[in-house]
Amino acid sequence: MDVVTAEEMRAFDRDTIERLGIPAIALMENAGRAIAEEVIALCRRRASEAGVPGGGMWGAGAGAAGGVVRNSEAGVPGSELGRDGAGVVGGEARHVGAGTARGGVWRNGAGISGAEVKWEGAGTTGGGMMRDGAEAAGDVAGALSGRGAPGFGADAAGFSVGGDAALTLAGAGGEHWLVLAGKGNNGGDGLAAARHLREAGIAVTLVYAAAPESLAGEAALQRDAAAAMGIPAVVYGKDALDLAACSGIVDALLGTGSAGAPRGAYAELIAAANASGRAIVSADIPSGLDADTGETHEPCIHASVTVCLAFLKRGLLQYPGAGAAGRVVVRSIGIPAALAREGGVQVSLLTPEVLTARLKVDLARRRSPEGHKGTYGHVLLAAGSLRMSGAGLLSARAALRAGCGLVTWALPEKLLPYVIGSVPELMLAPVTGGDGEWNAGTAAEVLRLSTSRDCTAIGPGLGRFEGDTEWLRRLWEETEGPMVIDADALNILADTDYRSWSRRHPVILTPHPGEMARLAGISTAEVQRDRIGLALSYAVQHGVILVLKGAHTVIATPEGLAYINITGHPGMGTGGAGDVLTGIISGLLAQGLEVDQAAAFGVYLHGLAGERAARKRDHPAALIAGDIIEAL
Numbered sequence: 106m107d108v109v110t111a112e113e114m115r116a117f118d119r120d121t122i123e124r125l126g127i128p129a130i131a132l133m134e135n136a137g138r139a140i141a142e143e144v145i146a147l148c149r150r151r152a153s154e155a156g157v158p159g160g161g162m163w164g165a166g167a168g169a170a171g172g173v174v175r176n177s178e179a180g181v182p183g184s185e186l187g188r189d190g191a192g193v194v195g196g197e198a199r200h201v202g203a204g205t206a207r208g209g210v211w212r213n214g215a216g217i218s219g220a221e222v223k224w225e226g227a228g229t230t231g232g233g234m235m236r237d238g239a240e241a242a243g244d245v246a247g248a249l250s251g252r253g254a255p256g257f258g259a260d261a262a263g264f265s266v267g268g269d270a271a272l273t274l275a276g277a278g279g280e281h282w283l284v285l286a287g288k289g290n291n292g293g294d295g296l297a298a299a300r301h302l303r304e305a306g307i308a309v310t311l312v313y314a315a316a317p318e319s320l321a322g323e324a325a326l327q328r329d330a331a332a333a334m335g336i337p338a339v340v341y342g343k344d345a346l347d348l349a350a351c352s353g354i355v356d357a358l359l360g361t362g363s364a365g366a367p368r369g370a371y372a373e374l375i376a377a378a379n380a381s382g383r384a385i386v387s388a389d390i391p392s393g394l395d396a397d398t399g400e401t402h403e404p405c406i407h408a409s410v411t412v413c414l415a416f417l418k419r420g421l422l423q424y425p426g427a428g429a430a431g432r433v434v435v436r437s438i439g440i441p442a443a444l445a446r447e448g449g450v451q452v453s454l455l456t457p458e459v460l461t462a463r464l465k466v467d468l469a470r471r472r473s474p475e476g477h478k479g480t481y482g483h484v485l486l487a488a489g490s491l492r493m494s495g496a497g498l499l500s501a502r503a504a505l506r507a508g509c510g511l512v513t514w515a516l517p518e519k520l521l522p523y524v525i526g527s528v529p530e531l532m533l534a535p536v537t538g539g540d541g542e543w544n545a546g547t548a549a550e551v552l553r554l555s556t557s558r559d560c561t562a563i564g565p566g567l568g569r570f571e572g573d574t575e576w577l578r579r580l581w582e583e584t585e586g587p588m589v590i591d592a593d594a595l596n597i598l599a600d601t602d603y604r605s606w607s608r609r610h611p612v613i614l615t616p617h618p619g620e621m622a623r624l625a626g627i628s629t630a631e632v633q634r635d636r637i638g639l640a641l642s643y644a645v646q647h648g649v650i651l652v653l654k655g656a657h658t659v660i661a662t663p664e665g666l667a668y669i670n671i672t673g674h675p676g677m678g679t680g681g682a683g684d685v686l687t688g689i690i691s692g693l694l695a696q697g698l699e700v701d702q703a704a705a706f707g708v709y710l711h712g713l714a715g716e717r718a719a720r721k722r723d724h725p726a727a728l729i730a731g732d733i734i735e736a737l
């Protein structure tokens with residue numbers, strides 16, 4: 106699934122309209138319909154959660170409306186893993202559930218679902234929508250075909266008629282939605298949605314943020330169509346308005362054309378919508394969100410559902426924006442997906458589909474029936490010091506669990522008596538250093554050890570020492586095969602301009618945001634401001650694969666491509682989890698995966714294992730790094 110910037114989105118809009126000749130109003134109509142369908146799906150979900158058959162939530166719905174958000178924020182029903190309920194819903198997700206542990210998360214509603222998920226069926230969030238829809242359609246067909254009447258079996262009925270299930274809501278009369286419309290095309294999308302909601306029997310009131318006369322182009326056409334249908338409208342600041350007096354709110358104030366913090370009436374409406382406690386469905390992005398960076402301006406809509414149009418926007422994957430978007434549904438509006446490929450979109454969501462189709466990873470990790478330990482590669486790990494020997498142990502064990510044939514752990518010799526036997530499958534290679542710390546003189550020993558190894562991982566628990574820059578420089582320039590650099594080895598790099606160092610083989614850097622800040626010479630807050638943008642520019646400028654860890658880890662390549670991972674959960678913020686990731690990536694490299702494959706697949710597997718491990722605990726916070734290894 107492609108992830109775009111606002112500028113890329115505008116180019117694809119233009120291309121579709123001008124080159125393919127699809128009228129802009131057709132795209133807006135499709136957008137409006139998609140938004141209306143998701144509003145109706147939300148009404149159905151909360152009705153079924155409240156045990157009200159078919160809807161009719163108005164009144165009792167006040168609590169339930171807010172409840173969709175509050176419950177998922179508390180991890181219920183969003184996920185037993187305590188995620189914030191922010192998921193991404195989209196077509197490729199249908200590959201997710203099949204045969205992977207991801208299905209478990211998915212069932213809890215914190216995963217990916219989407220338009221196409223409807224075909225996937227039971228056990229998914231989207232499947233819930235479809236079940237409702239299918240039943241509705243079936244009811245109509247059943248009634249019309251005479252099913253149930255004596256002498257007419259279902260198969261005997263030769264004629265049936267289905268309804269427009271996704272735009273049908275039983276008990277719609279109990280709903281009243283406000284559509285907050287800005288004066289741009291985002292507002293136009295909301296106005297188109299209002300007509301479909303009205304058609305479904307839902308009471309709708311339009312709330313214009315600006316004078317309706319200020320709307321232009323397609324948005325003005327939508328304004329006139331809504332008026333011609335007699336949909337009631339108020340103008341903010343002119344007419345009386347109580348945002349709490351409704352069962353839900355469509356946020357169509359600002360989309361990808363917005364710039365900076367919401368101003369004037371827009372800001373006031375956003376604040377009032379958030380304060381209303383009602384469920385909010387955002388058109389394209391929550392108003393107040395920076396569509397590219399994920400920064401949330403003050404104020405920014407806190408949506409229950411965001412109906413993202415055509416392509417996933419970067420800002421919906423980056424925190425805090427990802428937290429403000431709620432459940433994200435990516436809906437097609439008639440802009441061909443191929444435009445993203447042709448347009449050179451750099452960023453993809455790391456789905457199983459992307460792993461197999463774009464990165465050519467064998468998710469099944471098939472092993473040769475005649476394979477032996479030599480077939481699956483040998484990792485050399487230079488890690489651990491007296492006070493941080495556990496980091497080395499975790500990395501080494503994770504590499505073994507990731508499936509490599511052999512791991513040799515090079516460690517200061519004083520550690521040997523303490524770690525010997527703790528992982529019997531490991532080979533230990535003590536290097537000189539009486540005090541349990543690394544020293545500059547060990548470079549030659551590590552180099553000797555590395556000659557017959559498939560990859561080298563350096564850093565977990567390494568510590569800093571006199572002459573460490575020259576030590577790392579030698580390993581960087583002289584080790585054969587790919588290299589993974591983590592933890593203190595990253596801090597060594599941060600203290601020098603290593604771009605002048607020569608290297609014939611690829612390197613993967615795995616910084617957490619603090620290490621990234623040191624590498625890039627900026628603050629951690631600046632790193633987090635636009636993780637995707639920073640990871641991409643750093644990877645390209647430094648010629649490395651960069652794994653920027655944290656919520657939604659970014660994997661960026663020197664060729665300027667990035668993958669955003671959404672497996673994992675906040676319980677994985679625990680000491681040693683990064684050491685485990687280094688081990689997994691190294692273990693995959695040793696098995697012959699290319700650096701981009703090993704980095705992306707490693708991050709993905711690490712998150713999945715974290716999810717599996719957390720499910721075995723009473724609470725995800727109880728997770729420790731060793732649990733992740735055992736869940737691999």
Ligand SMILES: NC(=O)C1=CN([C@@H]2O[C@H](COP(=O)(O)OP(=O)(O)OC[C@H]3O[C@@H](n4cnc5c(N)ncnc54)[C@H](OP(=O)(O)O)[C@@H]3O)[C@@H](O)[C@H]2O)[C@@H](O)CC1
Nearest residue numbers: 118136289290291359360361362363364365366367368389
């Ligand atoms: N054919 C297409 O293009 C398609 C577009 N689509 C949809 O259109 C959306 C993009 O539409 P858009 O480009 O019209 O911009 P949009 O987000 O509605 O806002 C612009 C308006 O907001 C105003 N404004 C800006 N910043 C502001 C602020 N901070 N605070 C207050 N006001 C601010 C600005 O006013 P100005 O400052 O110029 O006076 C301007 O009037 C996109 O997200 C998707 O939903 C889809 O349907 C697919 C087809």
Ligand SMILES: [K+]
Nearest residue numbers: 359388390392
């Ligand atoms: K919006």
